[in-house]
Structure formats: C-alpha cells, structure tokens
Amino acid sequence: MTGNMSLNAPRDAGVEASHSIGRFDFEAGGFLEQLKIGFVTYGALNAARDNAIVVLPGTANTRHSADGYIGPGKAFDTDAYFVIALDAIGAGTSSKPSDGLRGRFPAYNIRDMVRAGFALVQQVFGISRVRAVAGASMGAFQALEWSILYPEATAASILMVPAARAGHVFRSTVATARRVLTMDPLWKDGQYDVPPVEGLRMAGRVYYPWTVTDAWIEQLSPEQLEAETQQTVERAAQWDAWDFLKRYEASASHDISQPFAGDFAKALDRVQASTLVLPSATDRLLPVASARLVARGIRHACYAEIPSTQGHLGWRAVQGSPATTFINDQIARFLGTTG
Template identity: 30%
Template sequence: MSRLCLFFAVLIFSSCACAATAATWPTPYEGDFTIADFHFRSGESLPELRQHYRTLGKLHRDARGNADNAVLILHGTGGAGTQFLKEYFAGELFGPGQPLDATKFFIVLPDGIGHGKSSKPSDGLHARFPHYSYDDMVLAQYRLLTEQLKIDRLRLVMGTSMGGMHTWVWAETYPDFMQAALPLASVPVQIAGRNRIFRHMITQAIKTDPQWNNGEYTLQPQGLLSALYTLFEMGSSPLQLQKAAPDRDSADKLIDDWIKIRLAETDANDLLYQVDASRDYDPQPKLATIKAPLLAINSADDQINPPELGIFERELKHVPHGRAVMIPISPTTHGHGTHTWAVLWKDQLVRLLRETKQ
C-alpha cells in the first residue's frame, strides 16, 4: 500500500530516471503516536488512532526553549512518508550542505490518516472506518507535533499534491505555528472540474462493482482495475510516457507492468477513503488569514492542476505574503510528479528559507 505514493508522485519513472547512489541522509527513526478517543469532523470517532511517523535529525531549541529547526513534509494521496526517502528528493535536500541538511534540521515525515502505517480501513474496519477529511489529517499531524514531539513552532511546513493541500490547511488553521509554508502541486480552491470528475470516476468504479459488497469483500473487486487506470491517466506526463514507451509494444508492457504491481499493493477501501478525504477541501475563503510567507510551486505540465485554468496565480494574490512559481514544461519535468523531483525547485526553497530566516 505504501507505494501508492507513486500515483501522484513519479509514477513509473522512479525506477529508471535516477542512478543508484549511496544515501547521504541519516536513517530515519520510526515511531507511532496513539491518540485516544479521536473525534472526526464527520461525528465519528476511534477509541485509538495510530499516527505513524519518521524523523531525521535532532530537534533544536533557541535560547527561549522554542523549537527552531523543525520541518514538516506531507505526502500525496495514497503515499506515505517513505516517498520522500528517495534520491530525487532526499538526495537533493537532506544531505550535508543541502537545503534541508538533516544535521541542521529536524525533519518530520508523517503517514497521513488512512495511509502507510497509520490507522486505515484495511486494518479491519473496512467501510466502517470513520470518514476522515483533510482537516482530520492535519489535526492528527498537529497533535503528533505538539504532544509527541514537543514542537511548538515549525521552521517550515511543506507538502506535495495532497500534502500541498494539507499545507494550505495548516497555514490557515495554525497561522502562527510556522515561519514559512511551501505547497507544491496544488491549488487553494475546492476540487472541481476534471479533477473532481476523475475522483468521482475512481470511487464509482469501485462502489458500483457488486464485488465491493459495501466494503466487505474477500478479494479485491474488479472495479479497482478501472480505478487504477483512472489514477494513472490523472497523474501521468505525456512527454515522459512517450520517452519511456516510444513504441507500441513498450507502451503496452509499461501499463501492464504498472497495473500488475499496483493491483498487488492497493486496497479498494483504502483508496476510496483516500480519494474521498478531499470532499470538503476549500481554503479559498480564508486565504487572507495566512500569516506566514508562502511560496506555492506548480508545474506547467501538471494535468491535475493545469495552468490554463488560471486558478494558481489568481488565488495567490489573496495571500498576504504569497508568491507563485510555475515551472515551465521541459524534458526534465514529470507532470504532476514534478513536485517530487527536488532538483527542479530546490533553488526556490533555498530562497524561501533565506527570506524567512530569523
């Protein structure tokens, strides 16, 4: 299940686009934070909610005892904190002398509710699992930071895709908690248009399959196959797919191999909940309440957040200290997955850190 992060990250390209190199970042510490009697916005609750996380580096406090080097990085739909422990992300950011050098920063990589090793439907509740939202996921992250890790302020909160949307929620919900915010591959408005239609297609493909059986299946329903095809189309890059599969036979093999792997590691109920969690996302009305300097980065070949809609630049004008960067399409961009190829935007991260240094 954890490899579902590839849906909204690098899809099929991670296996071939980076040369294997020795990791230059420290081995993460892994832990679980159990939240008792967690109440969801839906009115549902869990007697115990497991919030899994990984950390790199050590927390530092200033002369007043306040945390001053904590960085929260949030993953995309279907992903987990492990998606950031790759050469094309960690290898560009976490090593010695790099922008988020793990010897200087305390990096927190949580698995969102319903993802990775955190509590999720496939643990046993299936479709009886509480219907979590992005607000619930951010609340659990906040409690992890404040209650378990004793962090009272973030140097930076950032995220990719769904994690980018979580970053917008963070900046509005806890406006005094961070020095800077960096949402990638996201826009601060309701999910509508083609994005919403794609999500509806995914959920309906599963729910209308009799084999789903209201979530009480013994074998994954056949509708999951259609859902995965939709996800592939949603997050893919035409340019990179053409490079990876330049002829008929290689294209057929590429999608067949991708589907085989994803079917083996995807649970239909987990996927349903992950996609549904975006149902009430809408930071637009409160953009003016964001206090922290915010840098939003998207890419011009992102089919999930296409630049021709004009939403990105329009809405950033309502953020008091907001700035928008659109990465032009190039042979090195990867569609929606550009958000995980840090080499394409880490110079902007360096600038944001420099401008918000206290």
C-alpha cells in the same frame, strides 16, 4: 508512542515510529477512541525546537513520498533541519479502514489530517511552532490548511502542485476510479472476502493519464507508456479497497473555502506564513490557475512554476532531472531567506 525513536538519531537515518494522539473527533462526525499517526524523522531537533519541517504525503503516498528531497544538501537539508514526515489518516502506519472498521471508518478530510498531524507534533516533540510545513498534491492541500488552521504556529509553507480546492477534473477522475473499482464482482458492496485487486488495477489505469500530459504520453513508445501505466496500476493494487476509496474521497473533498462560506480570500487571509507556491506548469489534474489563486491571496507568497512536461507528476524527485534540480534550488533558496 511506538518505534525506535530518538531525537539524537543519526542524521542520515530515518527513524520510524508511531503515536496515538488519543480520542479524535472527525469534522463530518464520528470518532476514534485512539487515533494512531505514523511518522519517520530525519536529522536532529535543536535545543530551541525551532528547526522542524513537517512533510505531508500526497493522496497515493505515505510518509516516504518525498524521500528524494530529504537529506544532506537536498531541499529539506537534514544537516540543518529536523524533518518529520507523516502518514496522514487513512494509510501507511496511521489508523485506516483496513485496521478493521472498513466502510464504518469515519469519513475524513484534509482538515482532519492536519489537526491530527498538529496534535502529534505537539504531543511527541513539544513543538509549538514549526519551521515549515511542506507537501505535494494532497500534501500541499494539508500544508495550506495547516497554515490556515494554525497561522501563528507556522513560520513557512511549501506547496508543490497545490490547489485551493479539488477541481472538477480531479473530482470526476476520482468518481470514475471509484465506479470502476466497485464494479469488480469481488467488491461485494464493500463486504469482500478476497481483495478486489482487478478493480483497484483498473482504477489505477483510469487515473494515470490525468497525472501526466498529452505531450508526455505522445513522446513515449507504446511499450514505455504501458510500463509507466503499469507502475500506477500496481501501486493501486497494493491498497486495501476501503483504504483507497476513503483516501481518494478525502482528497477530492479538499476545499479551503468550505469553513468560510465559500470565501477563498477570507481563508487565505488567515495565512501568516511565508509561502512558496510551486505548481507544475503543465498540470491538468490540479490546474495552475488554482495555484495562482493561492499565491495571489497570501500576503507573503513566492511563486514559481516547475518547468516540466510531465504534468502533475512533474514534482516527483528524479535525480539529475531539470525539474527536480529546479525544485531543490527553489526550496533551498526559500528556506534560506525566510525564518
């Protein structure tokens, strides 16, 4: 393991580290002799090692995606919990295509991310059962798969803007973003010498409108709309092209029913964890119907819709906003009544 890691680190400071979990075999085939997973921790692990919350990132995000919900008095209260925020395979400080393999980096999926994260938690911290797993969007995909793959090792699960599978809207949006990116002349069939930044920017521009709603867009001035769009555009431009493609393809492949011959009920029946399902009421990227399917299929599920007109992005922490206050309150109440 590398990094300045201490289980007794100050509670208000995040401690960055990474760890190689050893050889990793991917579900679709291929392997890495050494798979590295990056992470940051907050708070202190108690003597019983039963207060750990694992926070998992969204598609475009890293281990810092939920920072606005982590800290004393927040949803993931570091005065009470030991928070481990992970970088999933393919981005951040975890192993990724831009490390050198590029297009030869093995195809990976949500279950691969979860198996790697679970191995890290066991190897580094000796934790056999987590207090909770949590995440938004692709982070929720991972948290749900964690509960399915490791039902006895998961006490609770918190799913923000989740889905049982990536639907047609999301998959189509990702396919369009890929096509736009690979049309950049600098792409060169993936053998680029100069990063295809304009292709990445255009992919971000294609993606942005689906993360919000018509109502949200229409209440913005043209200048505000362009400024918001540019935030997504520039975030996309910061990615390596192969990292971007492999990550979004992994997210778009999400389907909890796939190992169960398409049977969602059978997949969800494996979940033993108390589960909080928090979709955005106006999400069109991952429609609320899929979140309702998840809540209906889990025996110990609580369900509430985030009151936001911002669509999929309604989960993002904005200090003082009604949606963020709602999420903080829902999670704090849920964790306070489950164990």
